[in-house]
Amino acid sequence: MTTTGAERVQRRSERSRRAILDATYELLDEVGYQALTIEAIAARAKVGKQTIYRWWGSKSAVVLDVFLERSSSAVPPDGPTLDVTLKRRAERFIEVFHRTPLGRNLGVLLGEAQADDELRAILVDQWFGPRRESIRSTLVEAQERGELRSDLDVDTIIDAIYGPLWYRMAFAHAEVDVAFAHEVVDAVLQGVRAAGS
Amino acid sequence: MTTTGAERVQRRSERSRRAILDATYELLDEVGYQALTIEAIAARAKVGKQTIYRWWGSKSAVVLDVFLERSSSAVPPDGPTLDVTLKRRAERFIEVFHRTPLGRNLGVLLGEAQADDELRAILVDQWFGPRRESIRSTLVEAQERGELRSDLDVDTIIDAIYGPLWYRMAFAHAEVDVAFAHEVVDAVLQGVRAAGS
Amino acid sequence: MTTTGAERVQRRSERSRRAILDATYELLDEVGYQALTIEAIAARAKVGKQTIYRWWGSKSAVVLDVFLERSSSAVPPDGPTLDVTLKRRAERFIEVFHRTPLGRNLGVLLGEAQADDELRAILVDQWFGPRRESIRSTLVEAQERGELRSDLDVDTIIDAIYGPLWYRMAFAHAEVDVAFAHEVVDAVLQGVRAAGS
Amino acid sequence: MTTTGAERVQRRSERSRRAILDATYELLDEVGYQALTIEAIAARAKVGKQTIYRWWGSKSAVVLDVFLERSSSAVPPDGPTLDVTLKRRAERFIEVFHRTPLGRNLGVLLGEAQADDELRAILVDQWFGPRRESIRSTLVEAQERGELRSDLDVDTIIDAIYGPLWYRMAFAHAEVDVAFAHEVVDAVLQGVRAAGS
DNA sequence: CGATAAACGAGACGGTACGTCACGTCTTAGA
DNA sequence: TCTAAGACGTGACGTACCGTCTCGTTTATCG
Structure with missing residues (x-):
């Protein structure tokens, strides 16, 4: 059996994903959607901003994910x-x-x-x-x-x-x-x- | 005291009010509520930002006024x-x-x-x-x-x-x-x- | 005598200019040119980054000004x-x-x-x-x-x-x-x- | 102990070394030393960043090597x-x-x-x-x-x-x-x- | 001839700084 | 006194690279 495709290495970090979604949930509760910032999510989740932008691209996308998950x-x-x-x-x-x-x-x-x-x-x-x-x-x-x-x-x-x-x-x-x-x-x-x- | 009534020296400029509401309306049409900024309204209306803040205080207040008027x-x-x-x-x-x-x-x-x-x-x-x-x-x-x-x-x-x-x-x-x-x-x-x- | 031109109002803040040049001088001494950042200058001078970019536009320009002045x-x-x-x-x-x-x-x-x-x-x-x-x-x-x-x-x-x-x-x-x-x-x-x- | 000398299994890749130095040379010519980045060298050389850091450790070290070689x-x-x-x-x-x-x-x-x-x-x-x-x-x-x-x-x-x-x-x-x-x-x-x- | 372990490409990661944008406040000169 | 202009401190934006890390995947001796 041959492996199809090059398959990426160092896959997406589950740890970061969790931290981001959790931080977003907390902040959503604390300050509300409008006052929510990517910066604050990154800080709370102890994550680089780039990691958020890499996988979501916007505030609303992250929040949406939280909705779908929680x-x-x-x-x-x-x-x-x-x-x-x-x-x-x-x-x-x-x-x-x-x-x-x-x-x-x-x-x-x-x-x-x-x-x-x-x-x-x-x-x-x-x-x-x-x-x-x-x-x-x-x-x-x-x-x-x-x-x-x-x-x-x-x-x-x-x-x-x-x-x-x-x-x-x-x-x-x-x-x-x-x-x-x-x-x-x-x-x-x-x-x-x-x-x- | 002789002068009865208000002796304010310069009243609110109707010209500015109109220009602000008109600019807001145009921009609302062109870029939408979310992308609308006080800065852009002031520039389009050729008005100081202060004039907007003096009479309205926030983006939503101006937009609301436009709604009520138009x-x-x-x-x-x-x-x-x-x-x-x-x-x-x-x-x-x-x-x-x-x-x-x-x-x-x-x-x-x-x-x-x-x-x-x-x-x-x-x-x-x-x-x-x-x-x-x-x-x-x-x-x-x-x-x-x-x-x-x-x-x-x-x-x-x-x-x-x-x-x-x-x-x-x-x-x-x-x-x-x-x-x-x-x-x-x-x-x-x-x-x-x-x-x- | 008529005033020529529109002459800008709220002129450049001397206080900020001084603070920026002084902060730059100190940081130049402490960390050296290469490790110097606009961010650090702004923080030390208690000044917005924009104020630096407004008048200088680059790290080297600020440093040059410090040289010329000091x-x-x-x-x-x-x-x-x-x-x-x-x-x-x-x-x-x-x-x-x-x-x-x-x-x-x-x-x-x-x-x-x-x-x-x-x-x-x-x-x-x-x-x-x-x-x-x-x-x-x-x-x-x-x-x-x-x-x-x-x-x-x-x-x-x-x-x-x-x-x-x-x-x-x-x-x-x-x-x-x-x-x-x-x-x-x-x-x-x-x-x-x-x-x- | 019987084996004398190093028993490393895979030695440094000459192919990578060449690609890195060549890419650096090209980029040095194209964008100049200041705008040169490790990231760009790695991309141009089709090499992992780690390979560069493994053998050189900094931009200046690579460039220096190019100087010495070319x-x-x-x-x-x-x-x-x-x-x-x-x-x-x-x-x-x-x-x-x-x-x-x-x-x-x-x-x-x-x-x-x-x-x-x-x-x-x-x-x-x-x-x-x-x-x-x-x-x-x-x-x-x-x-x-x-x-x-x-x-x-x-x-x-x-x-x-x-x-x-x-x-x-x-x-x-x-x-x-x-x-x-x-x-x-x-x-x-x-x-x-x-x-x- | 495997096995095996280092080097490799890829690229995700936590960070720092970038240069820009808009905020809401302020200062100034002129009407 | 209000206005137009716009500088100011602040803070978030989204991007670029940094140097480190974790993955499979070569690759080249050595048992």
């Missing part, structure tokens, strides 16, 4: 009925947004992404994508069970729930509560439930 | 029915977001505002506020005419329409189209229309 | 005879080269200047030039008094004295002594003295 | 008389200094050496030393033949010729010409020739 993709357990499941999901969403270091910076990051196509693509595909997928499959199952009208686009249902939540949080950071989430879920389900259910 | 608060004419009116409004919203210099930077600005309470307060109160108010009054009138169920919170209806639109635009900048807006409006109206109408 | 152009008093005068001058030259912070870095600076035409031009014109001129006038007077042969180029005489001194110092930094200087002066005078003197 | 120690043929011989030597010196890649960087290298004792020692001993020795023996022979005064230090004569040349070249890179060299040689010989010759 965000729990764990999902609250399904409830007895569809509405309970969806409410739990929505509650978790609000909770993460308000209480975790990453969540608190998610809005800023998405704002940044409005002017950076690459960033937005990754953020949407890798972060929001999988989370959305998980809810979609729940809804599709419900649809297949006949609980939801079969003529509706599942994606639209998701937007109908999370859109209002996100919108409110963006405008009134502190005030979005569980009650509103429940209200939204109920209203949406009201409209999409199959006739007989 | 954003047309004109509203599309009401249609024959409520759904047409709402659809026109939603279309206008999407149009502004995608096609105007200010709209294109609105997402970034709101992102910035996530970490700046003062900025968010002004943005929400002065910019989104009036626009929301206009829609609210339309809805309230409809409610009073008996077209909408009277037990519903009008604000929730607004969020139910604009939330999904905003959410989609944030994630898929280029793809949100008029059809989706119509779909959303229809779906929401479906759920909120009074029984007999 | 080098005493004082000349040892003339002796009773030409040879004593010239010997005193040569001794002073050696002394400066070996014992002063500037002198110790003069050789390196001239080396640097071999690859930088602008630097060499200034160094030669402003630093070596005046010193050479002073000796030249001494020699010209002697020539006019009939002490030196009138057919000789005075510049060549200067090179004949300082060339060997410099050459030796460049190669054997520590060993050039007063005796060698005397020897050189004597030998040169031997060859250039007018017949009858 | 500098022709060929000497112009002796002329019919001492003054012709010396003039030819001086001309060759000027020629090398102005026209060859190494010569053009010799001044900078000697400048560097003013602050680096080891470098200066090697440069003086290995490069200038042999060249000086060659001239010294010419002069000593002349002295033994009775052409030169026997009371003079031959080294001083050498300094008296090459000092002024070097001095002029350092200050006025482009202007030192053959005529000046002749003038200097003539003047020095004038003063050192034995009475009867």
Whole structure:
């Protein structure tokens, strides 16, 4: 068997990668996305700046990696009925947004992404994508069970729930509560439930 | 003491104010919010940096002023029915977001505002506020005419329409189209229309 | 009388200029030309790097300014005879080269200047030039008094004295002594003295 | 212990040594001593940086090696008389200094050496030393033949010729010409020739 | 004829300094 | 008193090289 390719030697240092991501996470929590600097990350991680630029190239790229790595993709357990499941999901969403270091910076990051196509693509595909997928499959199952009208686009249902939540949080950071989430879920389900259910 | 009233010797220069806001608008269009600098605004406006700091104090404050000044608060004419009116409004919203210099930077600005309470307060109160108010009054009138169920919170209806639109635009900048807006409006109206109408 | 031109406001800060030149002088003494950095000068002088780059543009330019400012152009008093005068001058030259912070870095600076035409031009014109001129006038007077042969180029005489001194110092930094200087002066005078003197 | 001598398994690679010295020579010509970097040498020579550091340890050491290897120690043929011989030597010196890649960087290298004792020692001993020795023996022979005064230090004569040349070249890179060299040689010989010759 | 150990190319690494950019504050002369 | 101009101290940017290091991969004796 012949080895294909020249294969690089002295591969990327896992130690440095970890230190950088950890330092970024800490600083994100301490000072927030906007005040975060590559310089500070490098200093905290005891790493040369070049090492960061070698593998990421920008602040947003590092932060994105932290998001992808640290965000729990764990999902609250399904409830007895569809509405309970969806409410739990929505509650978790609000909770993460308000209480975790990453969540608190998610809005800023998405704002940044409005002017950076690459960033937005990754953020949407890798972060929001999988989370959305998980809810979609729940809804599709419900649809297949006949609980939801079969003529509706599942994606639209998701937007109908999370859109209002996100919108409110963006405008009134502190005030979005569980009650509103429940209200939204109920209203949406009201409209999409199959006739007989 | 003889002179009553203010004896300030030189008042704020209107010429400078205009030049600054105009330069900011142009640069916002040309380079976008993130790449915008006070330095560049001052240079373009042929104004001392101090003059900007004296009256505004930060990049976001100037930009906000431009938003408040330049954003047309004109509203599309009401249609024959409520759904047409709402659809026109939603279309206008999407149009502004995608096609105007200010709209294109609105997402970034709101992102910035996530970490700046003062900025968010002004943005929400002065910019989104009036626009929301206009829609609210339309809805309230409809409610009073008996077209909408009277037990519903009008604000929730607004969020139910604009939330999904905003959410989609944030994630898929280029793809949100008029059809989706119509779909959303229809779906929401479906759920909120009074029984007999 | 009308003022011509727009005349800059907020003129160059003398305080900063002084601090930079002083810091450079100290560091030149402490670490030498090669280890000197703009960063260190700025730090020592409590000055922004930009301020240095604004007015000088390179390490060598700052150092040159220090040379021009700090080098005493004082000349040892003339002796009773030409040879004593010239010997005193040569001794002073050696002394400066070996014992002063500037002198110790003069050789390196001239080396640097071999690859930088602008630097060499200034160094030669402003630093070596005046010193050479002073000796030249001494020699010209002697020539006019009939002490030196009138057919000789005075510049060549200067090179004949300082060339060997410099050459030796460049190669054997520590060993050039007063005796060698005397020897050189004597030998040169031997060859250039007018017949009858 | 049975094996006498070194049992190293792989000796220094001649291929690498050559590539490094050649690359250094080329770069010295192209960008000059100051802009030369180990990194660039390694890249041009297709060699690991470590290989350079293993055998030389610094930029100046490599360059020095190039000097020692590439500098022709060929000497112009002796002329019919001492003054012709010396003039030819001086001309060759000027020629090398102005026209060859190494010569053009010799001044900078000697400048560097003013602050680096080891470098200066090697440069003086290995490069200038042999060249000086060659001239010294010419002069000593002349002295033994009775052409030169026997009371003079031959080294001083050498300094008296090459000092002024070097001095002029350092200050006025482009202007030192053959005529000046002749003038200097003539003047020095004038003063050192034995009475009867 | 392997085995084996040093030298090798590649290039990642922690650093230092570079020269630039923009920040927000200041000083100055003129309107 | 406000303004245009722009110098100032500060701090982060992204890049270039430094000298050290860790990898497989030659390569050339020696057991």
